Amino acid sequence: MTDLERSTREGFASRFNRAPLGLWSAPGRVNLIGEHTDYNDGFVFPFAIDRRTVVALAPRTDRLVRVASSFADEAIELSLDELIPENLHGWSAYPLGVAWALGSFGADLAVVSGFEVYIDSEVPIGAGLSSSAAIESAVALALNDVWGLGLDRPTLARVGQLAENRAVGAPTGIMDQSASLLGRTDAAVFLDCRTLDAEVIPLGFEAADLDLLIIDTRVSHSHATGGYADRRASCEAGAAALGVESLRDVAEADLGRAAELLDDETFRRVRHIVTENQRVLDTVRTLRERGPAQIGPLLDASHVSMRDDFEISVPQLDLAVETARRAGAIGARMTGGGFGGAAIALTPRVLLPVVRTAVAEAFRLAEYAAPDMFVVRAGDGAQGHRDESDSLPAAG
Structure with missing residues (x-):
């Protein structure tokens, strides 16, 4: 027990x-x-x-x-x-x-x-x-x-x-x-x-000596209020305007037409969902064919999309992601619904102390509350x- x-x-x-x-x-x-x-x-x-x-x-x-x-x-x-x-x-x-x-x-x-x-x-x-x-x-x-x-x-x-x-x-x-x-x-x-x-799907992190570092920014969020519901409403509006049941039915090739039909904000919300779906498929395929050390660029692209198109990041999350990447993480992104919460950094085990130190120092210099950092395993x-x-x- x-x-x-x-x-x-x-x-x-x-x-x-x-x-x-x-x-x-x-x-x-x-x-x-x-x-x-x-x-x-x-x-x-x-x-x-x-x-x-x-x-x-x-x-x-x-x-x-x-x-x-x-x-x-x-x-x-x-x-x-x-x-x-x-x-x-x-x-x-x-x-x-x-x-x-x-x-x-x-x-x-x-x-x-x-x-x-x-x-x-x-x-x-x-x-x-x-x-x-x-x-x-x-x-x-x-x-x-x-x-x-x-x-x-x-x-x-x-x-x-x-x-x-x-x-x-x-x-x-x-x-x-x-x-x-x-x-x-x-x-x-x-x-x-x-x-x-x-x-x-096997991740293979253990065999590749990779750890997933959680960087909890201590910026608390709630799914029951505010931006989460707004983002969902935007997605539903985008699907309705495009004449589809859900954004699952929109392919990347359809984004040109979507840009013509939708206002800029709704289009960017739609673009995040469409490209994020493809990134999931690409991540699964990459794990199967090339291994976990090759999925870093997909994690990075996901964060950029959430930051710029879906606009659910916060400065603390952006700092955590950017600092972890500079310090040696092979890929990093915010995780969860957004507006606070945690970032993840897929990191070679040998570089964990370096990444932790760099993130802690970056938060100190920015005068943010010290993040809580810990490794999780599947x-x-x-x-x-x-x-x-x-x-x-x-x-x-």
Whole structure:
């Protein structure tokens, strides 16, 4: 048992005065490439990281739901009869939203039991590493088990997306939950967001002595407000003007016509999505044919597109990317929804100290808050188990 699992079990016992039925966990994710393409029916290429969220959960005999966590002082309580998006607020909307969303995928919320859940996490919040999807995926896996729903992992990803869209109010796609549920060690998930076909592609970072350095700028962002929704609206407007179902149906060869039909801002939003889809395909092909050391230019081009066409970067992200590249990273880009969060730098292992030092010094000279830098490795997706021998009788 890991330290995080132990602390989660102890947190549950402290809050609810009994042992949990079991522990379930799910990782955060890094999107290697393919930003904002998911809700445009496009391609993405994320991987699950080796930082996880753990939930301890046990059923009750009544209809009450109680949710607590290491990052909130008070437990949230409500009845399953009150479980609608309008009643969900703050951090608890993520786990409670999953319980509500399962009602659209086979759970009869009129008859299922209530439950108690305690959540602890080592996935940084607001860094673009999808701490939200880690919570949603872990809770979805736990309730799928405890309620005996028998849903497969692609379906649980759809549950998490519905929770985020409706209960949280963030208009995100399905990428984050798919990575968290489907990830594998030293591999990424090549996901077609239209068909939901997913293929696990080996990254080969370990054999190539490459590490992915996360540079968390500490500029926090939120998908539920502001620019994210605006960008999605621009993409939908562009697709409508071009007469297609989604921007997935626009090829690079169509961009000349798009430039004639669209205003400059909408055109640049469209151009990012179209070229980013192609960069995902090129990255997968390059990994297969030439290896991970050759994908750097694609990461660089992705950042330029997000900075200039989609306009979702911030000065701290740009500085992190530019400094990491000058210091020896083979490619770097911002990752996540933008407007803050983290950059990634694919770096030869031997040069990690040089890149870290250069970035820290650049931030100091710019008088920015010191970034949090750490290496992530591609890890396994969500997992969990019951431990009924340790459980006390159900509450309620």
